[in-house]
Structures are given as C-alpha cells and as structure tokens.
Amino acid sequence: MASITVGVLALQGAFFEHIQLLKKAVSEQSSTTQWEFIEVRTPQELDRCDALILPGGESTTISLVAARSNLLEPLRDFVKVHRKPTWGTCAGLILLAESANRTKKGGQELIGGLDVRVNRNHFGRQTESFEAPLDLPFLGPTEQSFPAVFIRAPVVEKILPHQEGIQVDETQRDETVVAPSKQPQGQAAKAAMADGVEVLASLPGRAAKLAAAGTHIDADKETGDIVAVKQGNVFGTSFHPELTGDARIHSWWLRQVEESVRKRKGI
Numbered sequence: 001m002a003s004i005t006v007g008v009l010a011l012q013g014a015f016f017e018h019i020q021l022l023k024k025a026v027s028e029q030s031s032t033t034q035w036e037f038i039e040v041r042t043p044q045e046l047d048r049c050d051a052l053i054l055p056g057g058e059s060t061t062i063s064l065v066a067a068r069s070n071l072l073e074p075l076r077d078f079v080k081v082h083r084k085p086t087w088g089t090c091a092g093l094i095l096l097a098e099s100a101n102r103t104k105k106g107g108q109e110l111i112g113g114l115d116v117r118v119n120r121n122h123f124g125r126q127t128e129s130f131e132a133p134l135d136l137p138f139l140g141p142t143e144q145s146f147p148a149v150f151i152r153a154p155v156v157e158k159i160l161p162h163q164e165g166i167q168v169d170e171t172q173r174d175e176t177v178v179a180p181s182k183q184p185q186g187q188a189a190k191a192a193m194a195d196g197v198e199v200l201a202s203l204p205g206r207a208a209k210l211a212a213a214g215t216h217i218d219a220d221k222e223t224g225d226i227v228a229v230k231q232g233n234v235f236g237t238s239f240h241p242e243l244t245g246d247a248r249i250h251s252w253w254l255r256q257v258e259e260s261v262r263k264r265k266g267i
Contacts, residue, residue: 002262003034004033004034004050005035005036005049006035006036006038006052006053007038007046007052008022008052009053009066009071009075009092010039010041011041011061011065011069012057012065013057013062014057014089014240014242014243015053017243018053018089018242018250021250022053023037024250025250029251031255031258040052040071043071046071046075049084050261051085051261052075052078052084053088054087054088054092054096055091056151056242057090057091058091059091059092059095059100059120060108063095067109072109076112076180076182077182079112079113080113080183081182081185082186082189083188084192084264085234085257086113087234087236087237087253089236090153090238093237094118094154096113096234097112097156098113098114098115098117098160098170099116099118099176099177099178100118100154101119101120101173102121102175111179112180112182113179113231114229114236115163115231116156116158116159116197117170118156119157120154129149129150129151130150131147131150132203133145134203136200136248137200137201139248139249146244146249148240148244149244150238150239150240153238154238155225156226156238157226162196166178166179188263188264191263192232192260198229198231199228200230200235201228202226203225203227233257235253235256237249
C-alpha cells in the first residue's frame with residue numbers, strides 16, 4: 001500500500017478548509033493509497049511532503065512570512081528543482097507564477113513554476129467578490145459546472161514562453177515582479193516538467209456576457225479570462241475550491257498526485 005503525504009502551506013489563508021476538503025475527497029474515493037495531510041510551517045514539515053497546496057489568502061503576506069520563516073527557498077526548491085506536485089489557489093496561483101503585475105518591486109516575492117504572467121486583483125476589491133458556474137472539462141465530460149468562488153482573484157494575463165532562466169522580458173515591465181531562476185534536477189524532476197502551459201478553464205469575458213444579454217457582438221473571438229492552468233505537475237486556479245464544500249477538484253488533483261508519486265517512487 002502506497003503512503004503519500006500532502007502538505008498545505010499554513011502561514012496564512014484558507015489552509016484548514018483545504019485539509020477538510022482533501023479528507024472529504026479521500027472519503028469519496030476507492031483508492032488503496034494511505035493519505036496523510038499536514039499543515040506546513042517549517043522546512044522540516046515541507047521535507048515530509050510528496051505534494052503541496054498553496055492556499056488562497058494574501059500573497060504578499062504569505063511570501064513575507066515564508067521568507068521570515070526560512071521557507072521561501074525550500075518552497076522554490078520543492079516546486080522548481082524537485083518538481084513535486086503543487087497546486088496554488090488564488091494567492092497560491094500568484095506565488096506560482098513566473099511573473100506578476102500590479103506589484104511593487106520589493107513588496108512581493110514569487111516562487112515560480114508556471115510560465116505565466118498573472119494580473120493580481122483582476123476582478124477588483126473584496127466587495128466585488130462573486131461566485132460563478134464554471135465548466136471544467138478536465139473533471140470529465142459528464143460533470144456539472146463547478147461553483148467557482150472569486151475573491152480579489154487574479155487571472156492569467158499571458159502564457160509565457162518557457163525559458164531555461166529567468167523571464168528576462170518580464171523584468172522590463174513596470175510594476176512587475178519575476179520569480180528567480182531555478183532548474184529541475186534529477187531525472188524524476190525533469191520528467192515532471194512540461195515546456196508548455198495548458199489552459200484548463202476560462203471564465204467567459206465581457207463580450208460573452210453582452211452576447212448572452214442580447215447585445216449583437218461576436219463573442220466567439222473572445223477567449224475570456226484564464227482561471228485554471230497546468231504545467232507538468234504544477235497546477236493553479238484563480239478561484240477558491242476550498243470554500244465551496246465541493247471536493248471534485250481536490251479528488252481530481254489527488255489522482256494526479258498519486259500518479260506522479262507512483263512514477264517518482266517506482267511503485
């Protein structure tokens with residue numbers, strides 16, 4: 001029987017809610033894997049993990065506390081050097097981006113791992129938070145829409161070309177921070193890496209909303225806001241699945257983790 005430890009970064013944000021949904025997801029599965037879910041606040045706790053969730057919260061606060069806790073570099077190694085399965089929700093997506101705009105240099109550190117530029121607080125302030133039904137084909141063709149919760153949420157503004165080093169062009173942009181360069185080491189880490197970013201979900205944009213309201217407009221040419229992406233075994237969502245009580249994404253992600261860990265350990 002395989003044993004897998006999943007950590008949830010517990011410096012700030014909705015880490016408790018993630019752990020509750022992970023437990024719910026396992027209770028609804030028939031896997032023989034023995035799962036352990038732990039809160040991560042130290043490098044030693046991170047070392048125990050086969051996979052990690054970076055929860056929603058306040059990305060600047062999380063990065064500052066991580067730096068003061070001597071966790072920032074171990075987190076970068078976990079994601080970018082060892083390429084262990086990692087999922088970031090909302091603030092976690094910002095931290096996993098290689099580039100983030102609307103950010104003052106020195107005020108936000110990034111972990112990196114996803115070749116994307118995110119637009120922080122794309123949907124506005126806390127009072128402009130909303131819930132929207134979201135089609136998530138990766139969950140399966142027969143699944144109902146997912147009740148996605150957006151709270152001061154980012155979006156993926158641009159898919160960046162994969163580079164071996166730092167995203168040099170992004171460093172020239174105003175109010176933009178860029179993650180430092182770290183390369184995967186070892187055969188397992190390199191095998192878990194993917195050159196391209198896969199878009200898993202988009203929220204219909206303004207044109208689609210106007211078309212639905214009866215306005216004559218060509219909505220087919222608008223791709224909408226990118227709110228879920230995956231690159232290798234690094235996954236990011238703009239929204240908060242942990243705040244819904246719906247464990248479908250957590251179940252899907254645990255299956256991804258299980259497959260990745262079995263390959264890495266040769267189980």
